[in-house]
Amino acid sequence: MHDEIKKFHLDGEISDKDIVKAKQRLVEAQESIMRDEGYVPDLDKDPQFTMSYLPELSKFTFVLTIYGIYVGKDKAWATGGVMNGKTIMKSTQPTK
Numbered sequence: 001m002h003d004e005i006k007k008f009h010l011d012g013e014i015s016d017k018d019i020v021k022a023k024q025r026l027v028e029a030q031e032s033i034m035r036d037e038g039y040v041p042d043l044d045k046d047p048q049f050t051m052s053y054l055p056e057l058s059k060f061t062f063v064l065t066i067y068g069i070y071v072g073k074d075k076a077w078a079t080g081g082v083m084n085g086k087t088i089m090k091s092t093q094p095t096k
Contacts, residue, residue, distance in 0.1 A: 004070040005042065008034050011063045016053070019060065023049055030066050035076040039068030043083040 010030050014022045027047050034040065041047075048065040069082045080088045 006039060006068050006070065008039070008066045008068055009063070010065075011061070013054075013057075013059045013061050016058050016060060019051070023062075023064075026062075026064055027066065030064060034066065034068045036073075037068075038070055038073040038076050040071050040076055040079045040087075041081040042067040042069050043081040043088065 008030055010026065014026075027049075030047075031041060045067045049062060051060040051062045053060050071079050071082070071087060075087075078090055080090045082088065
């Protein structure tokens with residue numbers, strides 16, 4: 001399993017307005033990129049997000065790291081993630 005784990009890394013700058021929503025959007029965007037490549041989040045490890053404030057620019061620099069586990073491109077969008085080595089499927093509403 002260890003050879004299937006990959007670190008997805010994103011860094012950049014964000015404004016100091018509504019950092020919580022910006023962080024959530026960045027995590028969602030990175031997870032979409034992962035799923036397109038066939039990876040799902042390792043649910044045993046939370047996304048790591050660190051920031052440093054640049055007062056002269058009123059911005060934060062950030063680094064986002066998410067660990068993904070390869071499940072295949074055909075399964076990635078139907079899988080919520082992997083926890084304790086077990087695949088957790090996304091729950092979907094049954095059609096009426």
